[in-house]
Amino acid sequence: MRLETERLVLDLHGVEHFEPLRLMWGxxxxxxxxxxPSSAQEAWMxxxxxxxxxxxxxxxxxxxxxxxxGRFVGDLGFADFHRAIEPSIRGIPEAGWVLAGWAxxxxxxxxxxxxxLGWLDGQGAYDSxxxxxxxxxxxxxxxxxxxxxxxxxxxxxxxxxTLLLRRARPA
Numbered sequence: 001m002r003l004e005t006e007r008l009v010l011d012l013h014g015v016e017h018f019e020p021l022r023l024m025w026g027x028x029x030x031x032x033x034x035x036x037p038s039s040a041q042e043a044w045m046x047x048x049x050x051x052x053x054x055x056x057x058x059x060x061x062x063x064x065x066x067x068x069x070g071r072f073v074g075d076l077g078f079a080d081f082h083r084a085i086e087p088s089i090r091g092i093p094e095a096g097w098v099l100a101g102w103a104x105x106x107x108x109x110x111x112x113x114x115x116x117l118g119w120l121d122g123q124g125a126y127d128s129x130x131x132x133x134x135x136x137x138x139x140x141x142x143x144x145x146x147x148x149x150x151x152x153x154x155x156x157x158x159x160x161x162t163l164l165l166r167r168a169r170p171a
Contacts, residue, residue, distance in 0.1 A: 001054060003062065003115045008073065010062035010112055013050045017063045020072030021047055024100045033137035034098065035158075053079055059093055059120065064112050066103075074099035076112045078120060078129065085132075085155045089164070093120060095131040095149075097140070109143055117147060121169050128169060132162050141165075 003010040013021070024030055025038035025046060038046065053060030061077030078093035095116070097109050120129060131149055133140045141163070145151075149165035156162070 001060075001062070003119060004067075005111045005115050007067055008108060008112055008115075009065045009067055010076070010115055011065065012054065013047050013061065013063045013075075015047075017072060018044060018047055020100065021063070021075065024072070024074060024098065027101055030098065030101050033134040033140070050075065050077070053077075058125075059123070061096070062112070062116065064099070064108065066108075071102075072100060073103045073108050073112075076109070076116055078116070083132070083157065085157050085162075085164070087153075087155075087164075089130050093126055093129040095129050095144075095167075097143075104139075110146070113143065113147055117167075124169075126169060128166050130164060130166050132157055132164055135161060135163055 001012050022040050022043040025043045028037050031037055050061040057080055059078045061075050061079065064073035064076055065071065066073050074097065076097040078095055080091060080094060082090055097113065099109055120126065131144050132155070133144060144165050147167065149167040152164045152166045154161050155164045
């Protein structure tokens, strides 16, 4: 499951990632387009959920670490969270990413997403992947569209209008 890029290591989440993950998910500026800051317990449950995706689904989220410093960069990967939206995206890998505030604007998300999508495409098991992004989250929308995710429709997710984007696996 471990992937490496020029500047990053993408690896399974471990207990050593808890504190930086807690700080990142507790930062209101980082999660402003996702929801409310997480408590320590919610962050711990997220770490467990990330780790549990892999044996259940064969894909999941990676913890991103900067090679040069060993610093935690964020979370990125795929999940099937059985979201209560229409149309259903159940069974389709849903891409997502969250980076620590210090890591924004440094190209880490692009670098990690290149590796993650390459890995998913190489599995050959899924014809497409999706992502859900708040319409006002311009940086994430730009990233998703640059990687081939196309606007499919506006959906209601947790009472908010959210863009559903889809990316076809390259032929």
